[in-house]
Amino acid sequence: MIGTTLLNYRVTAHLGAGGLGTVWAAEHTIIGRRAALKVLNPEVASDEAMVQRFLVEARSVAAIRHPNIVDVTDYGQVNGNFVIVMELLDGETLGARLEREGALPERVVSSLLVQLASAIGAAHERRIVHRDLKPENIFLTSFPDYPDFVKVLDFGIAKLLGQGGTLKTNPGIIIGTPAYMSPEQCLGDETLDTRSDVYSLGVVAYRMATGTLPYQGNLMQQLQGHLTQTPKPPKDLTPTLSPRLSEVILKCMARAPADRFQTMTELREAVAGLGGRSPLAFSEAEVPAPRAPVPSSHTTARLPDGQTAASAAAPATPPKREDTRIIETQRTEDFERAQAVAVSSKMRDIISKRLQSDSLKLPSLPEVAVKCLQLAHDNEVTFSRLGQVIERDPFIASRVLRMANSPFYGGLARITSIDGAVARLGIKTLVTLLQELAAEQVFTSRDPVIRNTFRGIWEHCLGVAHLSRDLAGMVKGMVPDTAYLAGLFHDIGKPVVAAMLLEAERAAANGSSTWLSGGVWRRVVDECHRDVGAIIAFRWYLPREVATAVAELDWYDLKRGKSSAANVVRLANALCQREGLDVKAGNADDLSRIIVQGRQVLGVSEEQLATATSGLVQRVQALTAEKSGGDSSTRVFDRAAVG
16 A cells, blocks of 8 residues: 555555554645545445445544544545545544553643533534544644644544434444443443533543543443443542542533533533633633744554554654755644644634624625615515615615626616616516625725735635536526525635634734734634624525535535535635636645536536636636726626626
8 A cells, every 4th residue: 555646645654454444644745745544444345334434434524623623634435445534643642641641630631621522512513423532532732832732533433413324323232432431322322412422521531530440340341330330539539639620520421311411512611610721712812922833753643443653753864955845844834734723713712602692793784785685575576666775875876787787788778777777687686786796895894904815805706606607507406596696605704704813913913013824814714714604694685505505615515416505616616726716726636636526426527617617717807807997996797797
């Protein structure tokens, strides 16, 4: 396998093997990025159930998108090999730490518990139960500014609750690691829920706090302990442990699920109340001071069976200048990624809290647009009535009139009245236009930093929107207008998150320095804008499918296939990036993979894609061309330019 190329990664070393898969160290053939490849073992690759379980691991982890869960960047099948591409982590497993040190200090236990509860809670929100929480599946990374940064690993036996394609386990079959299994898991209860993970995390916490397991011995003795016994209080084994943390751990390990913490949020809040603090838990204006990246002495990769493998980093001979540049670039990227992970996690937490309290300042749909959208649902509304409403807003009125007189809609006769413009456009086109005009204004902030940054993103959104509509026309059963709106709004949350980040940056820096590099800034915005965009789409009366597409654009929904607007927009987004219609340059190999996958999911040919993308950049440039003599913020939206 060494030397083989899988999904554009060249395998460089064997790291270990488990019952389901083998893990290899690998390096991207173009950009040199390191990764860990988990390859399904040949002896189980012919088992459809095992292949499905393997793919569920990739999809479930990719769907969670949490900084404390190992990042799955790609998966697929190459030459009969089923492969998952994961980040290669620096550090060690919690199991290795406990073997070396025994019981951990209470502050470390609390910090790790807060992070673990946050990560597993994110999985539970996706209705995913891990079912194999143990120290060997918990990795402690070695980021310089964030010591003991948790990464949860190995969702290979995860259980999906109430979702299509659920992997069912035969009743009575025990799956998991006996030392850490809940009583219901010991019984092979197929109806177990998220509270099973609460119990398992309690056992992990017990071992962290005491250095030992609550129930030891052979398999039957361990199972009997979980089912019939009560563990000794952790404080009895570690007298320096606070009584409250001891009680929290015991509550996690209650035999009856109803007696445990009912959610990971409850557990996290209980530990946080004891002073437990995640490395990410800084205030909105508090910033972790960046330091120069510190190279670790070894690189450790996670193995399927919980082992670790280390490779010395010190070269036998001085590296060449080019090699040094690559190494330094990699270190900078790793450092920026670590900082982005921390800031993104906090930003998502802030966004979530503000959304729950309805205190997040979101762009609103203009009053005139709201009124027109409401009237559009009235079967007896007249063009004259809609025209009267539109005339209340001179900006919207001028845009509607300009659209109606574009060559695509206007023909030879020029219209001068708003009600005539509405009649020519039709109510359906008018509704889309009003939402489009409102969206454009979100990307034309008064803040010059945000305005300059997002002008290019708006043009990208226009390109994705028009390309999505073209692609939807090639797919049977897809509504082109829905795909168009999904493409138009897919990045609508970015200016909102950017404004929040800029506000926090200015408060943190006090005007004296720059908090985040441009790379970190973009990473944070990319990580945090989806939920905000989905809320905006929902509040602006867009179809539910549009809001869903905005929220779930980072992966292909294989189950829905051709009926998913998100799948269409994901393909259109990659095509626009490939054509250079984006403010950031996507990796060519990654884009090619996304495009190939999109073709397969939607069933479109290369010839159809070539036709759809022909002249795309020129069409979008024509769409965004400024009217001669007009205001610099005014853009042309004549669809004639793309006709």
